[in-house]
Every structure is written in structure tokens, then in C-alpha cells.
Amino acid sequence: MLKECVEDDFYELRMVAVDRLSPDGISVFFWGAFAISAVVTSVLDLGIFGSSHHVTSIFWVIIANVSIVLLITQLLFTFLYSKEKYAYRFQRLQSILLSIISLKTSTEFYLALLIFCMGKNVPNNIRTTAIILCIGGLIYLIVSTIRGIQRVRKGEFRKGGKGLYNFAQSKAQISFPIVFGVTMLGGSIFKVLSDSSVSFGPLLQLYFFLLLCVVFQYAVAFAWPEFFLLTYCKFRFDSFIIPMPKRPIKENKTTKRTKTRKNQTYLVTHHNKQKKKSTEKKVGGGKK
Structure with missing residues (x-):
């Protein structure tokens, strides 16, 4: 679906x-x-392997081990x-992990909720x-991704375009999950x-x-297409591989060397002055 698009069609994403x-x-x-995953995994472990042992299902034992x-x-x-x-060296793998980890983090809260439900009446x-x-959140994720691809094809990511988030024209997409969530709750x-x-x-x-x-899940689902498109562009366009910024390491070393040299110069100058004074005293004492 994106093969027809050229690099200029992703200009705004390049800025992101x-x-x-x-x-x-x-x-x-x-x-x-x-940090979020660690909290959820701790809840799973306490609920399944804790002292109360109120969850004994083999399914949840497997889920807990996989989570660890x-x-x-x-x-x-x-x-x-x-x-x-x-x-900066492994940006393509990093973009894949971004898509996977964000999806994982947005859904694993439900595991903790289900454990809480099993621990009570x-x-x-x-x-x-x-x-x-x-x-419903996963379906919304798929719909958001399709919408993101369509916005690329319409030129919304070109220079001066509105990108992925055009809230004025996205009222239906924003209101649908709100109405669905409120109705279900x-x-x-x-x-x-x-x-x-x-x-x-x-x-x-x-x-x-x-x-x-x-x-949390629906917010990530709304933003996730940007992660997906970024991963796609990392593999297709070399310009999306961001070069590592140059740090002023040499300047710091030069500054340290300059300070050291100044200290050494000061010590030498001070020593010479003291030596000169001592010589003058000896000469003056000899004249007397």
C-alpha cells in the first residue's frame, strides 16, 4: 500500500x-x-506464586512465567x-522493539486487572x-493503522502537511472509542x-x-501508527537513520589540559619568583 509513496511523502515523519x-x-x-511491565509482572507473580495461592490455573502459571x-x-x-x-547504531531493531514494546505495554494492564478479579468475589x-x-482496543489499533497509511497516501505527511494528528478531521476516530468505552463501562x-x-x-x-x-490502551492505539510508519521508513529510506550527534569531547579534554598547563605555569612562575628573592637576599647580605 505504501510502495507508490516516495521519500518526500514522509517528510513530516522524518522531522518526528x-x-x-x-x-x-x-x-x-x-x-x-x-517500569510499567515490572509492576504488572510483580502483580502476576504475587497473585499466582504468592502466599495466598488463590490462582492455581495452569494457564495463569504459564502466563506468569512467560511474563518473567x-x-x-x-x-x-x-x-x-x-x-x-x-x-544510533541499531536503529532498525530499535524501531521494531518500539512497536512491539508499546503494544505489549498497552495490553498487559488487563492481566493485572484479571488477577485482581480472581482474588475477590x-x-x-x-x-x-x-x-x-x-x-475493541486491538480492533481500534488496526483501524488507526489503516487510517495512518491512508493519510500518507493523501500527502498529509509531506512538507507542510498535518501529519497523523489532525484533531479537527479526526472527531469520529476520537469519539468512537470514547462512546464505546463509556457504553461498555x-x-x-x-x-x-x-x-x-x-x-x-x-x-x-x-x-x-x-x-x-x-x-492507556486506546491512547497507544491512536499513536501506534506513527511507530509502525517509522519502522517502515527506517528499513526503506537511509535518511531515516539518524546520525549520532557529535559531542564536544575534545573540547573538554583540551580544557582540562589547558587548566593543567596553567597550574603548572603558575607553580613554575611562583618557584622562580621565590628563587629570585632568595638570590637577591644573598647578594644584599654579601654587600653588607
Whole structure:
């Protein structure tokens, strides 16, 4: 779908690759994503391998073990790309990891929510609502990606174009997930309230956490096409491989050397003055 597009059609994305999604900026994102994944993995481990052992399903044991392996792998890549020279040297792999890690981070909150639901006497409709909202977020991700590709073909990423985020013309795309999320959450809350045997108070925290899951996932789904297009351009156009900025290392070394030389010059001058004074005193004493 993008084979007909030329490099000029991605001009605005090139500016993003230099600024907001520079190799240094992506490395910072990796640390934030790792922190989120570490929290979710800790919740899974406590819920499954903790002292209470309220989750004994083999499915969740596998999920927890896979999460640990993925977290360790994510940490290794995060450390690797913390070094500037590797961040700029392996930019293509970094862009692939950006797409994968952002997608992983946006959905794994639901795992923690489902663990919370299993640890309490929670109605099944909350778990069902969470699963439907997660699937809806994945569908929204696909729709957003198709829309991003269409905007490239329409020339919105050329120089002076509006890029991916044109909120004036994206009201339908923005309002759809809001309406869908509010409808699903509202229907679930209404169903719980209509059941007199269920106390809504203890469930309020779960609904708030579910709201955070939905907002985070759908926000990433809205921005994810930019990550996908960046990865595509990294592999197709050499101009998207950002050169590593030159750091003033030599200037710092020169400054240190200059300071050292000044100190040495001062010591030599001071020594010569003291020697001269001592000589003058001896000469003056001899005359007397």
C-alpha cells in the first residue's frame, strides 16, 4: 500500500524521527515501558506464586512465567539502548522493539486487572467487559493503522502537511472509542447495581483501574501508527537513520589540559619568583 509513496511523502515523519522519536527519545521510552511491565509482572507473580495461592490455573502459571522471561528480555534491550552508540547504531531493531514494546505495554494492564478479579468475589460481567474492551482496543489499533497509511497516501505527511494528528478531521476516530468505552463501562456498572446481592463499593476500585486500562490502551492505539510508519521508513529510506550527534569531547579534554598547563605555569612562575628573592637576599647580605 505504501510502495507508490516516495521519500518526500514522509517528510513530516522524518522531522518526528529527528525530534520526538529520536534514538535517544526512544531509549527513554523503553525505561518507562519497563517500569510499567515490572509492576504488572510483580502483580502476576504475587497473585499466582504468592502466599495466598488463590490462582492455581495452569494457564495463569504459564502466563506468569512467560511474563518473567519477556521482562528480562525487555530489560536487556533497555540496557543496551541506554548507551547512545548502540541506540544510533541499531536503529532498525530499535524501531521494531518500539512497536512491539508499546503494544505489549498497552495490553498487559488487563492481566493485572484479571488477577485482581480472581482474588475477590467479583461478578463475571466485569471480566467479560474487560476482555471485550481489550479486543475493541486491538480492533481500534488496526483501524488507526489503516487510517495512518491512508493519510500518507493523501500527502498529509509531506512538507507542510498535518501529519497523523489532525484533531479537527479526526472527531469520529476520537469519539468512537470514547462512546464505546463509556457504553461498555456504563452497561457493566448498571448490571452490577441492579443486582442486590452484589455490593458496589468494593468494586469501585476495579472499575477505576479498568478505566485506566482502557484510556492507556486506546491512547497507544491512536499513536501506534506513527511507530509502525517509522519502522517502515527506517528499513526503506537511509535518511531515516539518524546520525549520532557529535559531542564536544575534545573540547573538554583540551580544557582540562589547558587548566593543567596553567597550574603548572603558575607553580613554575611562583618557584622562580621565590628563587629570585632568595638570590637577591644573598647578594644584599654579601654587600653588607
